[in-house]
Amino acid sequence: MKTGTRKQEIVHVASQLFKEKGYNAVSMRDIAKALGMKAASLYNHISGKQELLATLIMEVAYEFTSGMETVLQQQSSPIQKIEQLIEIHIDITVNFSEGLAALNNDWMHLENEDLKAFVAMRESYEANFRDIIKAGIASEEIKPRHPEVILFSMLSTLRTLHLWYEKRGKLDVNILKKDMVAVLLKGIV
Amino acid sequence: MKTGTRKQEIVHVASQLFKEKGYNAVSMRDIAKALGMKAASLYNHISGKQELLATLIMEVAYEFTSGMETVLQQQSSPIQKIEQLIEIHIDITVNFSEGLAALNNDWMHLENEDLKAFVAMRESYEANFRDIIKAGIASEEIKPRHPEVILFSMLSTLRTLHLWYEKRGKLDVNILKKDMVAVLLKGIV
DNA sequence: GTCTATACCACGATAGAC
């Protein structure tokens, strides 16, 4: 496709604006202005604003889904699986930062098939994570807390990592992984 | 003021809609329709859409600020202060759920003085929390992890509690506090 | 205090010249 590069450019600029102001607060005219063109010209490369959002979100959602599949295929303990999931979240935060903010903040503005597909992927991901935690409690590797509290606490932290990673001086990823695993698994006291 | 009750009703309905769809995706016509009135009639009670957002957010922001002040005045250890902060977050989640979603999702759509005041309160809150963690590390009550990782992990969890609390069957608050303190402080393994 | 009517503007998107 001839417009491949230009389209990527548009998606990139849109992702920055969506991250700053949110999907609904960004107009096609805003995106065009940031690219030095007119809003009408955008439609030679994309079908509309919704496509921009769906492109950004679905790429990242697929990464999470395939990461979870890889983890589930391993012959490893629940704790090891959770450690891998933490590392996957960190890797995605670093390597797919463009779409991550859109996924976290604006997924509810997806429409029709995209929305349905996203919600299904998200629920499946959470169910798999929950099962791993339950297996860990059953085998007494994990303390007998309410699994929902554990799931929620880990996912909250991992899902908002992107907000914080950019703000600070971009810690070395391997140090971040070590500290994050330690804090989430072993607590702080 | 004669319109006090009606104004509260409007703020309440707006908070529900903002929570569902986000500030920018909710129109004055939406809010009016949910109240069985016309959009124009809203302006007899409020000055505009911005006032609705600011009312919701500022009330909750004040709760956090005054909660932090109370904690800082105590003669207690850093760990005890953190436990109190966790409990404050849970109490606010339960008692101020209306404004909490707006504060978390839509604060960046505040304007002018409200935005400045909010950002100042938020930064001050985070700085105080960070200092408590650092004091705990210095006194060796808290493990020597990067304080920023600890701060971020706790705040991420506590700030998104509202998303999760409503979804589940509204656990008993005291049980929630116990499990949450345990998970955040002592980890899961 | 709510209504109808409307002003005024920005939105997403399209048509067609170049």
Next chain:
DNA sequence: GTCTATCGTGGTATAGAC
């Protein structure tokens, strides 16, 4: 592939009758 011009819709907000 970008432009100008424009369409239809829906946004916040106001004026004035009831």
